[in-house]
Amino acid sequence: MSRADHDPSARATTPTAPSAVLAAVPLLSVRGLRVDGPAGAIVAGVDLDVRRGETLALVGESGSGKSMTVKALSGLLPAGVRATGTLELDGEPLPLDPAARPWRTVRGNRVALLLQDPFTSLSPVHTCGAQIGWALPGKPSRAERAKRVAALLAEVGLAPDTADRYPHQLSGGMRQRVAIAAVLAADPDLLIADEPTTALDATTQHEVLELIARLQRERRMAVVLITHDLGLARSRADRIGVMYAGRLVETGTGAQVLDAPAHPYTARLAACEPPLDRRLPLLPTIPGQVPAAHAVGAGCAFADRCELALPDCRSRYSPLLAPAPDDAEHLAACLRIGESAALPVPAPEAAQASEAAAPRTGGAEPALLVTGLVKRFPRTDRPAVDAVDLRLERGEAVVVLGQSGSGKTTLARCVVGLERPDAGTVAFPLSERDGGGPRGRRTTDPGRVQIVFQDPYSALNPGHSIGTTLREALRAAGRPDEDPADLLELVGLPREYVTRRPRRLSGGERQRVAIARALAPRPGVLVCDEAVSALDVSVQAGVLNLLARLRRELDLSILFITHDLAIARQVADRVHVMHRGRVVEHGPADAVLTAPAHPYTRQLLASAPAAH
Template sequence: MNASSPVLAVSNLSVGYRRRNQIIPAVHDVSFAIAPGGRMGLVGESGSGKTTVTMAVLRYLPRNAVVTGGSIELDGEDLLSMGEARLGRLRGRKIAAVYQDPGSSLNPTMTIGRQVGEVFRKHFDMDRHEADRATAEALGRVQLPSPERIATRYPHQLSGGQQQRVMIAMALSTNPALLLLDEPTTGLDATVEAAVIELVEELAKELGTALLMVSHNLPLVRYLCDETIVMKSGRLVEAGPTGQLLSTPRHPYTQALVACVPTRAHRKLSNALRAEGQPERPNGSRRAAQLERALAASDPVLEITDLVKDYETPDGMVHAVRGVSLTMRRGEVLAVVGESGSGKSTLARCVVGLESFTHGSVVIDGKSMPANHRQRDRSAGTQRPTLVFQNPDTSLNPTKTARAVLRRSLRLAGTNTSAVEKIASETELRPEHLESKTRRLSGGLKQRVAIARASVGEPSIVVCDEPVSALDVSVQAAILNLLAHRQAETGVSYLFISHDLDVVHYIADSVAVMYMGDIVERGPAQAVFSGPHHPYTAALMSAATPIGDETRRERIKLMGPTPSAYEHIDGCVFASRCPVTLADGRCTRHVPPWREGPGGKSYKCHRTPQELHDLLGLSRSTLTPAAAELVAKEHQYE
């Protein structure tokens, strides 16, 4: 094959689905090509045809799908006419894929080690011991802690982010010529996402691997992909160099997609500032100071003190939450951010009463909650926190209509079930949506049903656990605006769990950064985002790439080993990965003190920001501009 020939060529592809003796068109006359080593992004809303295109490339279309026209060639070979035997040799070796939902891709009856090892045994003819060694190396490459231990676990024993890292490890293990990435980092936090994408990028450069990435994460597409195509309703509406396409989109649909991305320049209008009649999105320290005063004057709705959550397992005690203390005031959005496995969701489940906690206290509306979640008062009419899950597909009964789901929640809350229409209207659900079974609704509509259900009984606290991470940018923006609108109307407080820093910056009033079950930095969102103090927060910030950022800011790489949740940690939980751990052992032997920073925030570290700057030799390009300026001015408030 000629070196200049594309590794993947899709020409005039059209695909439809058979339904009731008709063929419903899904993809219309789509053409594109990817050169060896090329990196192409494929973006568009749910239903635009993105996944149908990738499934056609892999020859994984469902039985009712029909390719009605066009061709697909891989290295000059016609994939559409290829026999199953040849396809079997190509899949996983020459062409590999990473899908959005790892839970449906991993076999729940097989250990992780056995599943990853199968790749090496099939494609590289390794024996069991060789495959085991290669499996541990592959899991380590994607920064999974204790790879040997992870290999012995089953998929359900891993978090969603850990499951996705396993899938990425499997796909990268064969060094494929073409790698298809279908929303590959949806469940990953910023640091792991950045590390994995850098690994994919390095592989593409070294081996000439071509990438086709389907994603709603436009900043990620901008970072990784050289070219981007935009699809709407099964048609290609715009294509071109990624930077140019996302900076100056020409098609109205592309312009709308870019406008929907939450950025650090767009902030929600808080209740307090709206009440004061302030203009929308006041900037910088003025907004931060006003918001801090307003929230300080309100009553605490949630007080968490020295919360500890341990799990007893056959392998030992898991320390999921290690002495967390937080306060959330009425009408506040408190965001908890951190890596997968940091304890964010466990903390949320302890607050909402789905998990018992081992030690500490949780006080809601002035009432102390029992440590045993089974002793919580769940009687009708009781004010209790509600929960919006990450994936509505697993939290809504697919056999019930949206109306039935809401009526049941109203009945359990002791509220008149005739209020369905009212709460549906408040969450922008139309009458036809209420009569549809939840499985037939789009992802955004399902999440609206979940929010409506969580709003029943007007709870004072709603816990949102990654509520928009799996949604397209336009749907994500609509859901975020809905949450902000409901907060303005009802004064509800949100405990918002997320790994997306731009989403957090858009919606949160306060931020708590969590690592290995402990809070390492907390304070008003404006203060935390304008200049992180803790090294882990700085690493999180450096890993995020805003969509409007023309340059690739140098990432603070965390090179040390990630501690296991089974470990008892005497000192700082971040010491093993921190680039500025004290040589005298203070970080590993002693819990760091809380230090007060500017803007009302605090951070847990033995080092000052000036020491961080001096020891790392960080340039202003490594930290955000605001952080670099803050470091330079440290002496003013130390």
């Protein structure tokens, strides 16, 4: 047994050495995995091996089959969906039918699932201790259960009194730690983590990932990590698998897959990752969408979006092959394997590039003035927002950064009127062209400001068509005679989407609808609260490019709340950093993100994934 098996400090942030891991017998092995739903194939044939102590990251756009793959491997397929193929756990065959008897002792015990949002996976009406206790194997006595719950809480870095608290009384990072304690209560061999840190800020994300890595070392546990964050996959995984339209198209180490991609899709995906060290004139995107696996014929599913596609690519599919004879661990399914370096770098139009790349320098008319804002909540020892001043100029983008609990979302809710501040003012000065007179005047008219939330699906009524949703917004804005299809065109969606319902749209399309609805009152200020954090990297880039275009065309001011520093770099003219309710640093984005003056800002930058 290696030193890493005894000493948690032996591996702090670096992945397990691949040579040591690959020598082990696979803990989990699946061959020819196919998942079929009512419409046909969702996953069209996947082979995977995961070894003890190894972290395998699965990346790819929404619709690529990642989540359905891991649901099949954890025995949690929804009704009406079935899996075929062969599955072995520690060398023993395991049926892929989730109703089969063996899953009763495997699911939650040997194979555990950690979900993206702990607030929805934890019961809001039961204490955290009770929920961890439910996951303990056997039938421990009350005293033994309390002792084991306290030990699990200590293992994830939480105080014993957390057992008596409810999920809503904890921060996002603390809730995720409780969820980790619950899934580890049965000491599983395999942990499947589905986007476990998407909604967390950089420092909390770092802490949670370090916790998972430490527990993985101490327990020799295998981890399958589902993520759309390529930097996280690179810095945390021993191997990466890239999925597209229900198939694995490339596998290898992080350096192999992301630094020297052999498949054009991987190369395009990696190019969409926003850099932390510089602001791009326009973020690269991948035109088109991932096709459904059942809609793909005999050829490569990526052919219609690929600049390197040959006629043969549309008629036959390549198996996974090594780009070099001596590189058996790096495989890609492409007839032009290894030629992705020939892909041209997308060049933005000159006008767009110059507009998007140049930050505002100040001196413009103010669109939003926040002065001395204070917001307190009952039974808290400090204000959620404490004496915050903020100025947003016409056509400017200001980003508010900070950890969970720093007060940035509360600030945004006060700005749009969803929370009433205890002190201070929020004002939207009107210029002469708005009818405010030479000195301007102040107004709290809600038409001056609108908000776009993180989850567009929960923000849209699933029973209403897109047209109905937009017509309601236009009617509320006093524009009942205008065509909602015009709003769709404004955000880059086809006019015929007016008849569709939200479930028929992708996540990025739903977020564009949410932006269109917010633009119905023609606001001067748009507040975006983590508006792209739940989106795939390529879709995220498209939405950020859209917001940059709307700023130019509508002279729109944007207050952007995010925990992602790379996104902040691409969006912000100026940055405000919040910590414990106060703004601890603010200034031009380049200055704050390149040479931060405050220790807390430096800590945020140090916590960013290594790829950035």
